[in-house]
Amino acid sequence: MNVDASFLSKLSSIPHKAGSSPKESEFSRAYGAQLAWSQLxxxxxxxxxxxxxxxxxxxxxxxxxxxxxxxxxxxxxxxxxxxxxxxxxxxxxxxxxxxxxxxxxxxxxxxxxxxxxxxxxxxxxxxxxxxxxxxxxxxxxxxxxxxxxxxxxxxxxxxxxxxxxxxxxxxxxxxxxxxxxxxxxxxxxxxxxxxxxxxxxxxxxxxxxxxxxxxxxxxxxxxxxxxxxxxxxxSGCDAVYVLPGADMHRVCDLLLFGLRLNGGATCMAPRRVFITRKASEVFHRLLAQRLAQENQRDWSSPIPTSVYRRVWDGVENAVAQGAKVFESHGRHPLPDLRTLERNDSSESGNTKTVAMGHLVLTDMTPAMDMCSWDIFAPVLMIIPVDDWADALQADSQCPYALSASIFGPLEDALRITKYITAGCITINDLIVPTADPQLPFGGRGESGFGVTRGDxxxxxxxxxxVVSVRKGAWLPHAQPPTPADESVLDGLLQCVHSSTWLARWNGVRQIVQAILAMRNKQ
The missing domain is CATH 3.40.605.10 (Aldehyde Dehydrogenase; Chain A, domain 1)
Structure with a gap:
């Protein structure tokens, strides 16, 4: 049968949900348009x-x-x-x-x-x-x-x-x-x-x-x-693993890129950096050099005041528990929260915003509240670890599992991917590889479920x-039950799925015997 226009017209006139409001009528028309579109x-x-x-x-x-x-x-x-x-x-x-x-x-x-x-x-x-x-x-x-x-x-x-x-x-x-x-x-x-x-x-x-x-x-x-x-x-609160042997210059350059991208308002932005205590000194020095560069130290992004207040509260809590604010070029990255009620906030569209620079917190621990927050601001938290078992354990305490990045020798990085819970893992890069349109994207845990993009x-x-078409006249299930059915079905199960040839042969023999016995009775 050809699906003609009159048939589609009748289907299109059926509203998805009865109702007389303009919006419901609009939805009903959209269903009609969708039906026609799907038939193309x-x-x-x-x-x-x-x-x-x-x-x-x-x-x-x-x-x-x-x-x-x-x-x-x-x-x-x-x-x-x-x-x-x-x-x-x-x-x-x-x-x-x-x-x-x-x-x-x-x-x-x-x-x-x-x-x-x-x-x-x-x-x-x-x-x-x-x-x-x-x-x-x-x-x-x-x-x-x-x-x-x-x-x-x-x-x-x-x-x-x-x-x-x-x-x-x-x-x-x-x-x-x-x-x-x-x-x-x-x-x-x-x-x-x-x-x-x-x-x-x-x-x-x-x-x-x-x-x-x-x-x-x-x-x-x-x-x-x-x-x-x-x-x-x-949301995400994404992890970055810095393995021994990682190119620290690359790590710092990309962390800065991730912090600045879209002003820090990226769900996959790097938030939690796990690095061994032995490598921390070199890492901090290189990161400080980059933050002190002229094109970096004056950088800021307009952050909604509500987000900024949450960040401020989180920083106060973390500092009280031993974390440190990483100050570069002698400047504190956070304007004083107390000045917001005066003139430090501005309007961006209909949202009050605060100009916020890069915020890097060191000596963080996974138990601190901020390490389990989804923050849309240029915030980076450095979590020192003893080894990579320690890092994996620390990472697992965060409920978000959107993406993760690993920096280091390829063989070592590939080895730990199997232990990281995340929808996407990038090695020696972050964020940008996910733009490949053939790759699916989605998270786990607090980061959601299902995927968009890709196949x-x-x-x-x-x-x-599923459309199944029965061909031929053989329909044993449509026939009245017989005494032989149980033995035949049991034999069929043995014949097809037993682990040895002998057991399968016994199944065949059982089927034949059941059929012959039924015929003899007839």
Whole structure:
């Protein structure tokens, strides 16, 4: 049977949830658009998405200007951190999606012979409407990749942008619609929490969220009653292991890069550095040299006042327990909290911010509160250890497990990867390798579950649908039970799965004897 337009029209008129509000009607129309989109051949969907890359180039300046993230360090950082990775992800999806999402045919050689003439396929079908709860720190890249993969898989998309990301989200949807994505297939909500709550109340088929672990728990609580599946890409407090033999110059350069990237507002930013006490002196000296450089010592990033207060409280607590604030060039990196109520805070958008420099804490211990916090600020905590068993034990006390980095000889680094709990581990680098569009990304523990990006992320935007076709007339399970059935089935189990040939032969003999006995009775 050919699925014609009139048939799709009838299905499209069925609302996902009855209701008369404008928003519910909008969702109902989106389901209709999604149904039509999912019926397009995958090749056709991808041909439209191919245009996204060139449109990203065309609108690159407008996109950069639309990003209101206060910690962003200018156009150069936006190109490197968002535009280039998003364009690469668009190219990867268009090149790889047909292979990843193709129908799989069950092997006749693997199908148990007692199932007879069975022909089965496994199709990858879309969820339906996917709600994407966007992040404010990388509002284009994260939402963009998730949207592309959802659309390629045949879904419709509902986007709840982070506060401040409304403009760039609207421009992103404009790019998608100019590329050929049907109008109405993507809904953009306002940035309020209530908007996401209302969307989940109306009903969506999957939620992809990027945010804090606390927010993730709230969202999961709302999804529990409807059993709506979710991917939770949550916070991090990432570990860095500095092994004996590591290139300390490289370590310090990359730690500084990680601290400064997006003003410290990166979920994968290095937070906890494990280094042996023997190597600490050299490490501290090299790090101090870099922090004292002219282009470093005056660097600062606007941090929301609420985040800054939390950092201040954590520092006071850590110092009281023996930690030290690493001062470079004779300057303390934290403005006095008591001055915030006067004139040291400024407005960035609608958020009060404080200019904060690099904050490096030494002599930290894993028991200190800050070592288990998700902090969106340029904070680095140095934790001295005796050996690598000690480091692994210290790392395990943190509930977050998003990513980790190891610096040192390759053989030694590879040896300890199996003992580190993290969604992603980089060796002799940090953060940047995760931009490879073919790699999945996701965390464990407090850092969430499920993945986005890569083959696995694209597959997660679908569900498997199995279609089994019975061929032939042999249907023993449709026949009335006989006294021989028990012996035949028991013999079959022995014949197929026993560990020795003798036991298998005994199974065959039992089957034959049971069948002959039944025939003799007849």
């Amino acid at each position: 051949p995958l090749k056709e969907r991808l041909s439209r998405l191919k245009k996204v890359r060139s449109l990203l180039v065309h609108y690159r300046r407008e996109l950069a200007d639309a990003i209101q993230t206060p910690t962003r360090q200018g156009y150069r950082e936006t190109v490197a951190a968002e535009l280039l990775p998003l364009a690469d992800a668009a190219r990867w999806v268009c090149r790889r999606a047909r292979k990843i999402l193709k129908t799989r045919y069950a092997s006749r050689w693997v199908t148990p012979f007692w199932l007879g003439g069975l022909h089965s396929t496994v199709e990858r079908v879309p969820h339906g409407l996917v709600l994407i709860i966007g992040a404010g720190n990388y509002p284009l890249l994260l939402t963009g990749v998730q949207t592309l993969q959802a659309l390629a898989a045949g879904n419709g998309v509902v986007i709840k942008p982070a506060p401040g990301a409304e403009r760039v989200t609207e421009l992103w949807v404009k790019i998608l619609e100019e590329s050929g994505v049907p109008e109405g297939l993507i809904l953009v909500l306002d940035s309020s929490i209530a908007a996401a709550e209302h969307a989940m109340e109306i009903g969506v088929d999957k939620v992809v969220m990027t945010g804090s672990s606390a927010s993730g728990r709230t969202v999961l609580g709302r999804l529990a009653n409807s059993l709506t599946p979710a991917t939770m890409e949550l 696995e992320g694209l597959l997660s935007m679908t569900v498997p649908k």
